[in-house]
Amino acid sequence: MIPTALPEVLILEPKVFGDARGFFFESFNARDFAQCTGLDVSFVQDNHSKSGKGVLRGLHYQIEHPQGKLVRVTQGAVFDVAVDLRRSSPNFGKWEGVLLSENNKRQLWIPPGFAHGFLVTSDSAEFLYKTTDYWHPEHERSLLWNDPAVGIEWPIQGEPLLAAKDSAAATLELTEVFA
Numbered sequence: 001m002i003p004t005a006l007p008e009v010l011i012l013e014p015k016v017f018g019d020a021r022g023f024f025f026e027s028f029n030a031r032d033f034a035q036c037t038g039l040d041v042s043f044v045q046d047n048h049s050k051s052g053k054g055v056l057r058g059l060h061y062q063i064e065h066p067q068g069k070l071v072r073v074t075q076g077a078v079f080d081v082a083v084d085l086r087r088s089s090p091n092f093g094k095w096e097g098v099l100l101s102e103n104n105k106r107q108l109w110i111p112p113g114f115a116h117g118f119l120v121t122s123d124s125a126e127f128l129y130k131t132t133d134y135w136h137p138e139h140e141r142s143l144l145w146n147d148p149a150v151g152i153e154w155p156i157q158g159e160p161l162l163a164a165k166d167s168a169a170a171t172l173e174l175t176e177v178f179a
């Protein structure tokens, strides 16, 4: 496990077994996850998306039923970002960005209370993640990806491809946050 600048956001690197056939690794093991993170969480939903180069999804969170997310990339590469939205946190409004790719096989743990998003930096990317709570569309919120008050340094020149809801997302000043 590799810590990040945001102490609750963790990078996990699975042990990959390569041989003449290809590779094998345990992409999730509940006992190892609990042991190496010290967390007692259970995952209830798995999601899978595919996106083209320059697509930016996020920055998403649920203001009620907040989800912890364990995210990874099985094809291509993304710049994955978490933003601490807990007002009481010393890191409120701070972000962390990590390259996740099919090659490095890194996984990122994003706890409840954080917004999450990613930018596809390869021609396309398949993105898989586990969540600790179910999707509650009525509680979904989007933080504006390029809010200067957050200042995420996205590795992009020009404009990303966004969903309408993400183009119209709220800034940190105006969005609902966690206590």
Ligand SMILES: Cc1cn([C@H]2C[C@H](O)[C@@H](COP(=O)(O)OP(=O)(O)O[C@H]3O[C@@H](C)C(=O)[C@@H](O)[C@H]3O)O2)c(=O)[nH]c1=O
Pocket: 047, 049, 057, 058, 059, 060, 061, 069, 116, 117, 118, 134, 135, 163
């Ligand atoms: C998130 C979600 C969406 N959907 C549906 C709703 C919609 O018709 C379609 C696409 O949804 P979205 O546009 O919200 O997909 P997307 O923009 O990929 O949303 C995801 O973004 C990343 C960054 C996250 O962190 C996730 O939690 C999630 O918010 O899928 C579900 O059925 N279940 C779900 O859990």
